[in-house]
Amino acid sequence: MTGKMLRGMVITLVLAGGLAACANDPSITDTIDTRSAPDGMKTVGVCYNGNNTTRAAVSEIALKACPKGTTKLKLWDKDHMANACPLTKVNRVVFLCLH
Numbered sequence: 001m002t003g004k005m006l007r008g009m010v011i012t013l014v015l016a017g018g019l020a021a022c023a024n025d026p027s028i029t030d031t032i033d034t035r036s037a038p039d040g041m042k043t044v045g046v047c048y049n050g051n052n053t054t055r056a057a058v059s060e061i062a063l064k065a066c067p068k069g070t071t072k073l074k075l076w077d078k079d080h081m082a083n084a085c086p087l088t089k090v091n092r093v094v095f096l097c098l099h
Contacts, residue, residue, distance in 0.1 A: 024049040026061045029084050034077040034094045042067055042097040043076055047085035058093060066097030074098055 031045040044065045046058050062073055073095040083092040 024052055024088050026053055026058050027089065028061065028065045029092060031077075031094050033083070034079075037076065037096060042070075043094050044073075044097060045084075045092055045094045047083070047089040048091050048093070049089045050091050059095075062093075062095045063097075066095075069099050070097040072098045 026046050026048040029045040029047045031043045034043065034045070037043045044062045046062050046065075048058050059073060063070060066073070075093065076096045077094040079092050081090050083090075085092050
């Protein structure tokens, strides 16, 4: 193997690792298949990888996705695997957005 080939493989592995890390960041998802929220209340679903995501990171992305004026979140539902989340983030938590 030449030095050029080795460098190319290392660069490819580093880029792939970086993309995989981004793929595991928490992300917003739908909440269609969760229990109904009380009238007029907005729900926000977040997919996350339980091995490398903190509660603070999940809450932060959920709060940003809530309507303006939301001051806190209330845990409403959670599930694993049987949801709309990708395989790299099989956990989903659903919050109520509270004013």
